[in-house]
Amino acid sequence: MSDTDAAAARRTPSRVPLRLAVVGGRRGRAFGSTLAQLTDLLELTAVCDRAESVLAAWSDAFPQVKPYRDFDDLLADDEVDAVFLATPLKQHAQQAISAMRAGKHVLSEVVASYTLAEAWELVEAVEQTGRTYMLAENYCFMRPNLMVRNLAAAGAFGQLTYLEGAYLHDCRHLMHTADGDLTWRAELRTEVSSIYYPTHSLGPIAQWLRAANGAEDRLETVTGFATGSAVLPAYFSKEFGADHPGALAETWRQGDSGTAVITSTSGAVLSVRVDAVSPRPHNMTHYVAQGTNGAYESARRDGEDPLLWIAGRSPERGEPGQQAERDWDPLWAWAEEFEDPRWREHLAAAEQAGHGGGDYFVLKEFAEAVRDQRPPEIDVYDAVTWSSIIALTVDSIDRGNQPVEIPDFGGR
Numbered sequence: 001m002s003d004t005d006a007a008a009a010r011r012t013p014s015r016v017p018l019r020l021a022v023v024g025g026r027r028g029r030a031f032g033s034t035l036a037q038l039t040d041l042l043e044l045t046a047v048c049d050r051a052e053s054v055l056a057a058w059s060d061a062f063p064q065v066k067p068y069r070d071f072d073d074l075l076a077d078d079e080v081d082a083v084f085l086a087t088p089l090k091q092h093a094q095q096a097i098s099a100m101r102a103g104k105h106v107l108s109e110v111v112a113s114y115t116l117a118e119a120w121e122l123v124e125a126v127e128q129t130g131r132t133y134m135l136a137e138n139y140c141f142m143r144p145n146l147m148v149r150n151l152a153a154a155g156a157f158g159q160l161t162y163l164e165g166a167y168l169h170d171c172r173h174l175m176h177t178a179d180g181d182l183t184w185r186a187e188l189r190t191e192v193s194s195i196y197y198p199t200h201s202l203g204p205i206a207q208w209l210r211a212a213n214g215a216e217d218r219l220e221t222v223t224g225f226a227t228g229s230a231v232l233p234a235y236f237s238k239e240f241g242a243d244h245p246g247a248l249a250e251t252w253r254q255g256d257s258g259t260a261v262i263t264s265t266s267g268a269v270l271s272v273r274v275d276a277v278s279p280r281p282h283n284m285t286h287y288v289a290q291g292t293n294g295a296y297e298s299a300r301r302d303g304e305d306p307l308l309w310i311a312g313r314s315p316e317r318g319e320p321g322q323q324a325e326r327d328w329d330p331l332w333a334w335a336e337e338f339e340d341p342r343w344r345e346h347l348a349a350a351e352q353a354g355h356g357g358g359d360y361f362v363l364k365e366f367a368e369a370v371r372d373q374r375p376p377e378i379d380v381y382d383a384v385t386w387s388s389i390i391a392l393t394v395d396s397i398d399r400g401n402q403p404v405e406i407p408d409f410g411g412r
């Protein structure tokens with residue numbers, strides 16, 4: 001341990017709240033009320049944002065919190081033990097590395113890394129500094145997703161052979177300011193990258209695969225596919241006129257809809273789809289799991305039940321030798337047996353937090369991992385493996401949709 005690390009460790013006594021700074025205050029604001037529920041674990045100490053207006057809003061809501069405009073100034077603050085990075089996604093890896101080198105623990109918004117080089121650099125920084133690094137992949141902590149993980153771990157699905165995750169969220173309104181300037185989300189779409197945001201879809205299903213099939217069943221290859229970019233030119237033309245750069249087809253290189261087909265070492269196939277522009281009702285939490293003994297399909301909209309069918313337990317009628325008639329169970333019918341203990345205990349608090357309770361459990365897990373000096377549930381190895389799909393699908397598409405190998409970044 002270096003002197004800086006030792007000093008940082010001394011600043012983080014295990015039973016006092018972790019002193020947290022939020023970096024990138026717009027997404028960070030969603031955590032304000034959740035932080036208030038976790039005061040035994042976390043103390044909001046500082047907030048850092050380039051925009052004065054964002055800092056002013058925080059100061060109104062939390063007058064005791066120190067405002068910073070400059071990230072390096074924040075890192076020099078000895079009263080900050082950990083940072084929650086909620087800046088635009090291309091900044092996460094470098095900010096995480098700088099923060100850990102300055103002795104801070106890091107909770108990073110998705111995604112962890114954008115290029116393969118920074119993925120490796122991030123792993124190295126965690127291993128060298130010994131700081132806690134966790135990816136804030138909140139979808140992994142959603143109530144149905146944790147229940148399905150428990151079912152997978154108990155062997156209910158048998159061996160998992162096929163999985164799907166999709167993030168279908170029409171975010172066209174977030175691609176520009178009111179004046180028509182492109183935001184960072186739109187800038188990303190001017191570059192070739194089909195699956196720019198894979199972890200909400202891949203995180204939960206990769207965890208189910210591991211729970212059912214064992215840690216030796218690694219993600220092995222990925223093949224990328226991207227559609228053309230037909231939606232945004234029409235949208236920008238309608239909103240800002242035909243002379244706006246966004247109205248030109250050549251501005252957009254990401255494709256409207258991206259799909260990654262991943263294979264695992266056991267031969268399982270995982271389909272991950274990301275579409276943030278096509279017009280349709282949202283479904284950010286589409287998941288499917290098929291095993292040798294059962295299947296799962298997530299709900300498509302609020303009020304609809306996620307569905308589960310497990311051989312030998314779910315409804316099945318028919319004479320031997322004839323096609324059986326099978327029907328789904330609502331997932332909730334299995335809650336008594338497979339509800340995650342965290343949801344059992346903290347349902348009321350989690351339901352008040354954002355993203356299906358995921359935001360609550362992300363913060364709680366991170367703070368407890370630091371306090372208990374144990375690896376967090378979503379460590380750097382999962383974080384960079386899931387995030388590497390961005391760069392690897394670009395490579396695959398460049399090679400005419402050839403499969404490319406997913407590096408083994410280490411870890412479990």
Ligand SMILES: NC(=O)c1ccc[n+]([C@@H]2O[C@H](COP(=O)([O-])OP(=O)(O)OC[C@H]3O[C@@H](n4cnc5c(N)ncnc54)[C@H](O)[C@@H]3O)[C@@H](O)[C@H]2O)c1
Pocket residue numbers: 023024025026027028048049050051054069071086087088089091109110111136137138184355
């Ligand atoms: N996990 C989820 O469910 C979820 C939901 C929304 C957003 N996100 C992620 O959160 C991040 C932020 O998204 P957003 O919608 O709030 O974006 P945003 O553009 O609305 O806000 C980003 C903020 O970061 C600030 N910022 C930019 N660079 C900075 C820097 N170097 N130092 C300090 N502040 C800086 C900006 O001023 C702005 O206030 C993204 O990575 C996004 O992918 C995750």
